[in-house]
Amino acid sequence: MPRYKISVEYDGGPFVGWQRQDTGPSIQASLEDALFAFTHERVHVRGAGRTDSGVHARGQVAHFDLVADKPVEEVRGALNYYLKPNPIAVPTVEIAPPGFHARFSANYRRYRYRILNRRTRAGIDAGFVWHVPVALDLDRMADAASVLIGHHDFNSFRSVSCQAKSAVRTLEMLSVRRDEEEILVDVGARSFLHNQVRILVGTLALVGRGQWSRRDVEEALAARDRARAGPTAPPLGLCLMEVRYGALDAGKGDDAEEPVDDE
Amino acid sequence: MPRYKISVEYDGGPFVGWQRQDTGPSIQASLEDALFAFTHERVHVRGAGRTDSGVHARGQVAHFDLVADKPVEEVRGALNYYLKPNPIAVPTVEIAPPGFHARFSANYRRYRYRILNRRTRAGIDAGFVWHVPVALDLDRMADAASVLIGHHDFNSFRSVSCQAKSAVRTLEMLSVRRDEEEILVDVGARSFLHNQVRILVGTLALVGRGQWSRRDVEEALAARDRARAGPTAPPLGLCLMEVRYGALDAGKGDDAEEPVDDE
Numbered sequence: 001m002p003r004y005k006i007s008v009e010y011d012g013g014p015f016v017g018w019q020r021q022d023t024g025p026s027i028q029a030s031l032e033d034a035l036f037a038f039t040h041e042r043v044h045v046r047g048a049g050r051t052d053s054g055v056h057a058r059g060q061v062a063h064f065d066l067v068a069d070k071p072v073e074e075v076r077g078a079l080n081y082y083l084k085p086n087p088i089a090v091p092t093v094e095i096a097p098p099g100f101h102a103r104f105s106a107n108y109r110r111y112r113y114r115i116l117n118r119r120t121r122a123g124i125d126a127g128f129v130w131h132v133p134v135a136l137d138l139d140r141m142a143d144a145a146s147v148l149i150g151h152h153d154f155n156s157f158r159s160v161s162c163q164a165k166s167a168v169r170t171l172e173m174l175s176v177r178r179d180e181e182e183i184l185v186d187v188g189a190r191s192f193l194h195n196q197v198r199i200l201v202g203t204l205a206l207v208g209r210g211q212w213s214r215r216d217v218e219e220a221l222a223a224r225d226r227a228r229a230g231p232t233a234p235p236l237g238l239c240l241m242e243v244r245y246g247a248l249d250a251g252k253g254d255d256a257e258e259p260v261d262d263e
Numbered sequence: 264m265p266r267y268k269i270s271v272e273y274d275g276g277p278f279v280g281w282q283r284q285d286t287g288p289s290i291q292a293s294l295e296d297a298l299f300a301f302t303h304e305r306v307h308v309r310g311a312g313r314t315d316s317g318v319h320a321r322g323q324v325a326h327f328d329l330v331a332d333k334p335v336e337e338v339r340g341a342l343n344y345y346l347k348p349n350p351i352a353v354p355t356v357e358i359a360p361p362g363f364h365a366r367f368s369a370n371y372r373r374y375r376y377r378i379l380n381r382r383t384r385a386g387i388d389a390g391f392v393w394h395v396p397v398a399l400d401l402d403r404m405a406d407a408a409s410v411l412i413g414h415h416d417f418n419s420f421r422s423v424s425c426q427a428k429s430a431v432r433t434l435e436m437l438s439v440r441r442d443e444e445e446i447l448v449d450v451g452a453r454s455f456l457h458n459q460v461r462i463l464v465g466t467l468a469l470v471g472r473g474q475w476s477r478r479d480v481e482e483a484l485a486a487r488d489r490a491r492a493g494p495t496a497p498p499l500g501l502c503l504m505e506v507r508y509g510a511l512d513a514g515k516g517d518d519a520e521e522p523v524d525d526e
Binding site: 008009010011056058076080084087088089090091092118119120121122123124126128181 | 271272273274319321339343350351352353354355381382383384385386387389391444
């Protein structure tokens with residue numbers, strides 16, 4: 001019974017999110033339905049990150065097991081065939097290494113958040129950027145971002161409905177840079193709390209607008225209280241760019257963080 | 264009676280092209296209708312490039328005259344308001360310099376063509392890339408592109424319905440590079456013939472696939488016959504990125520080319 005590892009790319013706009021739900025179409029259900037059409041097997045597809053409704057992915061990773069031993073190229077072709085016309089593509093399919101789990105084996109996730117920072121709304125890419133019409137100060141944002149990098153209790157920066165036992169996470173990277181009219185926030189960590197990236201971005205936007213100082217961000221972090229951080233930025237600007245897998249026991253040390261990810 | 268110069272950004276997918284036509288919605292008509300809703304004036308909006316159906320723009324430039332002397336910020340706000348929900352935005356509005364004409368004063372246009380070069384179709388950006396599933400050889404394409412740079416008779420590289428009197432044009436830039444899974448073709452010239460960029464790209468794709476050699480491209484150029492060049496690449500990969508304006512009489516020398524552009 002082979003385990004397959006796949007990469008998945010999607011426009012999250014028309015979906016209720018990664019996870020199968022009764023309320024509408026999901027990426028997970030679309031993949032499971034495509035696999036059923038192909039193999040007539042009802043399988044469970046597990047994703048590295050359970051992206052929320054409206055969040056996109058260029059580098060989501062998932063796995064599933066099939067009873068039938070199908071060649072990877074056939075699985076790739078069939079998945080993309082049956083996924084049409086959904087805005088979901090599966091660029092790569094491979095046999096997973098022994099013990100592989102898309103969610104629990106992942107040891108690095110990278111997200112990008114795109115802010116369109118100009119007066120006028122987007123003509124192109126409207127569903128992929130958060131439009132902030134007020135000028136944001138990039139230097140102030142980058143300075144405040146440095147407060148958040150590293151090992152912290154991010155309780156202020158997670159959804160009140162976040163299920164993770166601990167809010168301690170290590171932000172390996174939080175970079176803020178300008179690309180023409182956009183501000184790109186790139187964030188990397190072993191795993192993230194529910195809505196963590198969107199709350200980080202919503203908070204940094206307050207700093208960029210001049211409403212918050214670096215000190216306010218330090219206090220918000222120290223408070224460990226969701227009510228003390230900034231608002232949750234909208235989902236449409238967020239995209240899961242990459243998931244990495246290292247040695248499979250990398251997360252089992254003393255300092256292991258929960259390998260979950262519910263952005 | 265002030266003349267306004269505007270920049271325009273659009274997703275060309277749902278339109279019959281820049282130019283007003285009876286067969287469906289156009290960018291030009293959308294702008295003219297938005298101006299009518301705002302001013303109750305029936306004006307003619309002239310664009311720098313008459314992009315074809317399905318072709319996008321990030322840096323289209325256009326002009327129009329209004330009887331009413333409206334502040335530029337008011338025009339910008341009203342245009343974007345009345346253009347909704349069309350995927351068209353007008354990021355900048357300014358008073359045009361004396362004698363300005365969006366089409367005839369332009370002395371440089373830059374287009375980008377995006378090829379998604381991987382087995383699997385696009386999950387994101389499906390309407391903005393040409394999907395070529397066969398591996399393209401970038402070095403071969405870049406080498407063949409060098410044949411086309413410079414001052415040539417591009418009769419082989421224009422639509423048979425092209426209206427320009429002369430097919431002589433000067434390609435200032437034709438760069439081919441890879442950006443992850445995409446091949447980006449950037450092209451710059453004072454002006455282009457009808458479908459010129461798309462035929463250049465369709466021809467370079469033949470070279471990238473190994474079906475054509477550099478020599479075939481040289482012969483196609485020398486033949487001055489549309490039937491001898493490659494196919495016209497689909498419109499959805501093409502985007503008008505930038506239009507530049509220099510000294511207004513820059514095009515009046517002996518070597519002046521027709522300042523039209525019908526990509």
